[in-house]
Structures are given as C-alpha cells and as structure tokens.
Amino acid sequence: RRRASTSGAKPGHNSRKRALWIITVAALLLSIFLCIICFVVWMRRRRKGTEILHDQAAMNRPEEDALAWRLEQKSSEFILFDLSEILHATHNFSKENLLGQGGFGPVYKGQLPDGTEIAVKRLASHSGQGFTEFENEVELIAKLQHSNLVKLMGCCIKGEEKLLVYEYLPNKSLDFFIFDVNRTTLVDWNKRCVIIEGIAQGLLYLHKHSRLRIIHRDLKASNILLDQDMNPKISDFGLAKIFSTNDTQGSTKKVVGTYGYMAPEYASEGIYSIKSDVFSFGVLLLEILSGKKNSGFHQHEDFLNLLGYSWHLWEGGRCLELLEASIVEEIHAAEASRYINIALMCVQERADDRPTMSTVVSMLNSENVNLPEPKHPAYFNLRVSKEDESGSVPYSNNADTICSNNDLTITEEPDGR
Template sequence: MIKIGSASMYTITSSHLIKDSETISSSDDAFKLGFFSPVNTTNRYVGIWYLDQSNIIWVANREKPIQDSSGVITIADDNTNLVVLDGQKHVVWSSNVSSNLASSNSNVTAQLQNEGNLVLLEDNIIIWESIKHPSNTFIGNMIISSNQKTGERVKLTSWKTPSDPAIGKFSASIERFNAPEIFVWNQTNPCWRSGPWNGQDFLGWTHDYKVSSSPYLLGVSITRKDNGSLVEFTYTLPDSSFFLTLVLSSEGKVVYTAWMNRVQVRKLFVQSNDCDSYGICGPNGSCDLKISPICTCLIGFKPRNMDKWNRRNWTSGCVRRAELQCDRVKYSGSALGEEDGFLKLPMTKPPDFVEPSYVLSLDECRIHCLNNCSCVAYAFDYGIRCLTWSGKLIDIVRFSTSGGVDLYLRQAYSELAIHTDGTHTDGIHGKRNITSIIIATVIVGAVIVAICAFFFRSWTSKRQGQINHENQSADLIANVKQAKIEDLPLFEFKNILSATNNFGSANKIGQGGFGSVYKGELLDGQEIAVKRLSEGSTQGLEEFMNEVIVISKLQHRNLVRLLGCCIEGEEKMLVYEYMPNNSLDFYLFDSVKKKILDWQRRLHIIEGISRGLLYLHRDSRLRIIHRDLKPGNILLDGEMNPKISDFGMAKIFGGNENEGNTRRIFGTYGYMSPEYAMKGLFSEKSDIFSFGVLLLEIISGRKNTSFHNHEQALTLLEYAWKIWIEENIVSLIDLEICKPDCLDQILRCIHIGLLCVQEIAKERPTMAAVVSMLNSEIVKLPPPSQPAFLLSQTEHRGNHNSKNSVSTTSLQGR
C-alpha cells in the first residue's frame, strides 16, 4: 500500500514513484518501505522496517546516503529495475536486474510482501527480491548459503556503526560443509561459532538458545545440496502471528528478537560472555565461566608459555604433558607401555574442525578414534553420530547446566592413572577403579537399606493403634484433650476471645465451609489467625480433627504453621500464624492487585508451593496428600512467601501405601483430578494435577472456570491445550508478565503445568521431578498429552472468593 495523500495502492509502478515522506506497506501493514535516518545522523536511506523504524531489516543504498529529503523510489526509465534517485536524478541504488531477465515492454512493478520481502515482478513473475540480498538482518524465508564449488556466499554484513548502514567489518556466514555451523567473522578472523548443526540444534548453544526447545526457532533448518557442496541455512515462519530477526550488530553481536502477534516477546544477545569469543583460551585450552580465571588447560595438558598464561594471555594455548602411545612409537621406535584411553568432559562445546562420520555407533566411534593415531578426541551425537578431531583442539567451552556434547579426550596412560574418578574416565584403563567404586557403593547402599528397614519396621509398629480418622468426633476430641497430639499447645477459650475482640466483625478475615476465620493478637503481641468451627458442621468437625492430626506433625517454610488449638464445650478452634498478605487468589484474579505479582514473584510462589508439596509427599515424617490445593489455600506472608494451608481434607499414607480410595468426594471444582472425581481414587498424582491447574492459573492470571462464558465454553485446561496444539501458547500468558526477558522461562512453566494435568495419572510427573524441572535440572521436557477435561455439577459451600472456601463436587468425564 502506497500512502499518497488520501489515495492508497499496494504496488510501485512506473507511474507512481515514492517520495521521501511516503511509504509503501505490505498488505497486512506490518512492514513498510520508505526513507529513514539512523540515530545521530540526518542522512537518508531507503529501507524496510517491521512495525516501526527501530526494526530496520533491510537497507538499499547502504553505501550512498542521500544528504537531504529530495530522494525518490521509482521504476527506472528502462522499465527493468527498481531504483533510488537523489534530487539530481542520479541513481544511488539499483536492483541491477539483468536485461536478459526483463523486457522493456513488460509490466514491471514492485511489491512489499507480508513476510517483509520486497519483490520486483514482471507480469507477476518474481525477477528480483530483497531476501536474496541481505544486509545485516536475517528474517523468515531468507537463505544464507555457501557454495563450495563456486565459492559464492550469501551472508549477513554488519553496519559500520549504529549511525552508518554501510558494510562494516563483521559478517555472518555458514561454514564447515561436512558439519555445517554458523560463523561470525571480524574481516577474515573468526570471532564466534555456533557449533555443528545436528538436524535439530546447534551443538555449541546452551539451553537458552536451543532451537528444539524454543517455539520461535522450530522453523530453523540447514540443508545440504549438490552432494554436500551447497549448504543453506533458512527459517520458515510457523504462521503469520510470528516474526523473528537475527541481527548482526556493528559490534559483531548476534541479536535474536521474536514477536508474537506484533508484540515483542523475546530479545537477547547470542554471544553473552567472554567464553563466546572464538578460541579465547588458545589451542587445547578450555573456557569455563564458573571458575576464575576462565581459561584452563585441558586435562593432560600444560601451558605452552607459562609466563604469558599467568598474565592471562592465553593465545598460545597448551601442550601435552605426556606422549601418546603413537608418539612414543613414532619418535622412540618403542611400543612399550600401556595404551591410551579417554577422559570424558561432559557438557562441552564441540571444538572446531570436526570430522563427522554419519554411520558409526558410539562404540565404533571410540574404537575408530583409538585405532587412529591422529585422532585426539571423539564425541557422539545421535543426529550427526560419530565426531572426531585431529590436531589441536580449538574453541572448547564447558557449559554449567546443559548443552554441548560429552567430549572424550585422548590421554596417555600415565594421565589416566592420575585421573581415575569414574565421572571423567571412559578409557580402557581405570575400569578397575570404577568397579571398586561400584562395589563399595552397592555395599554402602545395602547397609543403608537395612538400617532404614529396621527403623521403618519400628516406626510402623509404633503407628499401630494411632488415631483412626473415621472414629466418631467425640473420641477424636477426647484424644486431643488427653494431649495425644504431642507438642501442640491447648489455648484457653477466654484468651482467644480476648485476642479476637470477642470475635468482632472487624476481626473477621475469612469465611468457609469449616466456619469463620478471625485475626487476633495474643497478650505477648503475637498476631494469630483463628479458625472457628461452625456449630452443627459435621464435615467441619472431621476436617478440624484431621487438620490437627496432620499439620501438628509438619514443619516446613512453605506450610502454614499451626500454633495450637482450643477445645472448650462446643467451641473448637485452630490457631495459626497470621499471614498479613492474605491468600494468592486475593491478588491473582484482581485486575488491579495482580500488578504486584510480576514474573519473578510468581515464579517464587510456584517454586515455594512445589517445595511444600514435595515435603508433604516425600520428605515429612508422614506422607500426606493435600486434596484441596487451590489459590485460596495458598497464603502469603509479609514477604510474599507462599504457605500451603487448609489440611482439613488431607490424607495420611502409610509407608507402603501409594493410593487411597473413598466414596466421599470432597474438593473444589476445577482442581480435582479425574480419577479422584469419578472413582474416588487419590494419590500423590492427585495433588500433581491440582498443582498443574494452579500453575496455569498463576501464569494466565485467570481462574480455571473463567472461560465458561466463552463461546465454546472452554475451561482453562481446554483453552490451554487448544492454543498449545495451535502453537499459540504465548497468548495464554497474563499481559502483566509477558516480557521478552522471561518468556522462555514462562513457556517452560506452562509446559510443566500441562505435564501435570495429563489425563492418565501415571503419565504425570512426581513432585520431585516437577521441582527438578523448575530448577532446570531436567533440561529436556517430554511432550504433554491431552489434559483431563471435565463436565461438572457443583455444590458450593461458603464464599468461593474466600481463601477458606470449601466445596463438595460431583463430576462426570467428558
């Protein structure tokens, strides 16, 4: 679309030129072609930008700026090329289409496509396009290529400065035809490399930049053509709602930016630290950000020049301390001594100059390297398979959490004898040490199991005769009065009455099926929360006793602390520590209050809840299933730390129990797992399901039931699954937290939430696995299967907006 006064057209023709103040737009209005000035200059350039001029993706007259606003864009007089003219009608840029490709009698037009590609058309056939002539920005459908036969390269070239789009000293290209990877060059010197492409990922990228784990990079591909002599790197947009750029900055940094529905959702520098500088530690050196200085020699090597090395000039690199077996034969003519082996370096960026073999297995790769005197290291990747190296090892980086490969470094036997810990050895030698370690581990493990079995048997014996939770309420109360709940203080009613101002309405802070909750203050100034059982509430009475029994045994920073109870006459009360910041739902579902819940605070709450559940399921003296996890039962202390509360429906499991069954289904609609709602079966996986729903609510800022007025009557789980399979899951995220810097972390949490709400209980992860996923200790997440979708008929008790609401729910499977 050309904006000329009030008229609009979608193409440039010979009869419609574009002046400096005018633009041509793509049909969806996302891209524009026109004149612009970079920062700190008045020079005028013709460029294409996405959304606004801060996102320039292509420049025409890079080397020849126009000094004023007299320039125009038009079809040349020969009706063949698109040209940029200055005020004197001099050509400052031309598409340079060969006269063989276009006829002067043809109908040549220019059009800006919806992908940001400027095309020159002759009778609707493309004869020239901007994506085949990139500047400093890589976009969808563009091809970066290298042709080994012709030497031709299509590459990115940086601007000279942020104020000057002329070709700078940095370029980015595809290299290494046998195992392609991306290089950034400073003129003729490499300054960064991606590591080899294995069909899914670049092996030199950490998890933050993994193609396979980012929804924005799934269209990336590298193909080899013409018997491997032509290598092409391209990116296909998943759909029109996505847009991505890789910009080579004037400082040689690759900047990755992604948009979803024209909102920027991701921006980062691919080279983010000193270890990203190519070969910073020299030959046979290794870079590791976790240590200082960051450069060390590889195991079995020493600095070539110790004086320079100590001054942190690492360019000369390292040399071997001991000769390999092949070298001993070569230089001394003797094959005496033990043969070489390998030491394993996990999570390592593969060195440069790899020699791949796409057919060898892991064992074959090792034997191949060991039998080849020139082979100094090998690795195995299921995409490329066998990777080997000879000569000096250049550009090795050790990653701290994920990424890279397990690199097996060839070592002389004398070095293997020094480094014999099982975590680093993968050689012929040192196996006796590994065996010894395994035997010792088995023996120690057997002793620990025996000790645990003894104490377990003693513990289960002591548990016999404990309180039966199905006894009559009078017997249970008598047990408490007789102080059978150890270390639990009994408060006098008169003290509670005084602390709560006679249960005055001003002190009332909550209402639920159990009864009312009041804020109070003891004589020593301690603030408390008092849950007062409603008269005549049979369900509440059982919940009261259950909560006393359960929570009196628990101590964890993410569980609300029970201070004691009060039982006098008909009065039955629980006394808790007071939580000044109310419950999670008080903030999460309020359009104003939720603003204080930024992503870091929400993540802190998610992690705290997960740790609390892990304690209940695995680490406490009792194994406990909560059965009513929801935002109203997550209380927040003065520092917004989450604490799981309301254990009225919790169940205690014995040591060998993994699942329970009940005919009485109590819970809250939208949070109950399908096996519990329909069959009465509950287990740890029931809480996992509730946690998954809660996690998705925290990220979306919406209740599970908030979609019932939707035209398709979707629940939150149905909606989340729908947009997940449509690859539009970003639209689930609460706009208050949808920021580029934390998007990948949020998307990972959504993935974890969907794993937790899978319909089949055994497919859901354990709480220990969830905690590991949240901490990125488990890097690669399995794909989720469809969540459980439920129809409901619900009876509610109390106010569901209260943090103490309790509901009785009957559900049917869809």
C-alpha cells in the same frame, strides 16, 4: 523350811511373768503386723479402684478432651488455648477482626498479650467439617514443619467451640492477588516464580520428605497463604490423607475437594494418590500464569475451561497468549513455554503420565533440559461453568461428592460417616 518354800516359789512366779510378757509383746507385734498387711491390701485395692475409675472416666471423656490430652503429651510447643484467651485476642470474634470465610468456617485475626498476631479458624457448627476433620487437621499439621507450610500454633476445644490457631500471614491468600485485576500487578513474574517454587517444595515435603506421606486433596489458590515477603504457605489440612511409605494410592466413596482442581480418577472413582495433588498443582500453575480461574472460565471465542483453553493454545503454537498481561513483558518466551509445558504435564488425563513433585521441582529448576511433550489434559473438551459450580460434579459417577462452591466447601453425606 517356810523360807525355803518361799524362795523356791519365786523362780516359778518369774517364769510365768516372763512368759506372759513374751505373749503380750508377741500378740502386740502380730497385731501390728496384721494391721500393716491390712493397710497394704486396702491401699492396693484403693489404688486399683482409682485406676478403674480413671479408666472409666477416660472412656467416658468426650473425644475433644481425649484429643487435648494427646496433644499435651506429644508436643511441648503446641499450645492449648483457653477460650477466654481467644475471645480477648479476637475482641469476641468481632466483624472488624474477620479476615475471611474459609472452607469450614470464618477466620479471625487476633493478638495475644505478648503482641503475637494470630489467625483463628473457627469451625462453624453447620459446616461440612465435623470433629473428625478438625482432629485430622490438628494432629496432622502439628507434626509438620516446613517453611512452605502454614504453622499451627495451637487450638482451643471448649464445648461447641473448636478453634485452630495459626501464625498470622499479612498478605492473605494467593487468589486475592492473581484473580483481581487491581492487584495482579502487585505480583510480578519474579514473585510468581518464588510462589510457584514454594508451593512445589511444600508439596514435595508432604509427599516425600516428611515423616508421613500426606495427600493434601484440596490444593487451590485460596489455600495458599502469603507471608509479609510473599512467600507461599500451604494451608487447610482438614481433608488431607496419610499414607504409609508402602502405599501408592487409596480410594474413598466420599470424594472431597474443589471443582476445577480435582483429578479425573478421583472425581469419578474416588481414587487418590500423590498424582491427585500433582494435578491440582498443574491447575494452580496455569491459574498463576494466566490470572484466570479454571472454574467458571470462559473465553469469548469458545466456551472452555482453562485446561481446554491452555491445550488449545499449546497445540496451535500460541501458548504465550495464555500469559496474564502484566507479566508478558517480564518473562522470556522460552521460560514461559517451559512453565506452561510443566503445567500441562501435571494435568494430563492419566495419573501415570503425570510427573511426581520431585520431578516437577527438578524441571522448574532446569532451564536447559528438554521436556517431553504433554498429552491432552483432563476435561479439555468440557467447560466448568457457574451453573456447574452450584450443581453436581459433571464428571462424578460412583462416589458421593463433597466439593467447594466458590472456594467454600459444602458437604453432602446422604449415608452419614
């Protein structure tokens, strides 16, 4: 009997041990499962917290850093240069490397370690161009690709330093040649034809064929750069405006541009459109033909601006007298008359009367087409003198005006941006 009771107790004992083992394993597995859940929850909260911190950092990040991030994401060809690279390339912005003074600061020549020559536009802290204009120029021109637009290679943003890095063009700008009696002979009629055609094609691309419709708003001789073959490239997009395909014109209370190149509706009312650029092109075309500046122009027989003088000669049937002396013998009378006719059509007072750049390009390439007679130009009875250049715009009524003084842009913003 004692053996029987002993053997009968073993199954009960084993059952208890098995139950205890099962409970232990289950508790262990439950603990592990709970640990896993806690870990997952902790990781998710940590990740969410990191994202919140990242978003806060992005919100607090200076606008310069935000621009740099956007540019890095949008273009693989656009280069964000280190300041040390630019300083090395320009020899610390030495006087020997200074190419000239642009509208918003000095421009320096530089050379990268691989031998590539660059032009570095350095935004002056006292200039009228703030970060908004700098950002506008960078993001805008980085998207544009045309043989008659200057190529923006990259930029550098470091503290107060804001730098634009362009391809280097060895022949400087158009004004360097056409307004200097010692250099004007270097630009014969054939070269001037190429320059005129190139500027027209560049504007046509901006107005019609690029992904964006762009109004340059500051087209002038000093903003036309020339490469080694004297091909023109439109530069300086700090003041440009972007239009949607459905827009035809815009308006602003802040008028920007250069004396002598601004369309009347823009200068007086702040209304700009593609026809504003057409007007500037017409002024530039007359300057290329005559070798004379519209701003500060005066003729000994009377005090007129270049537009008025050109109109005076046109009405009198003496338009060939407008031509610069070095090209008179190189150009046929009919061709000269056609170019002057096109220029005067572009500077007509009413914007609706002016052709589009598409029409201008067609007229430049159509020798046998009869052109319509132009109506009188804007400001044909005014004189833009040196005194006017240093003062207020004589034809500006309703808008705060920001204009260029001797091709340097000066900003006047009494009300801020």
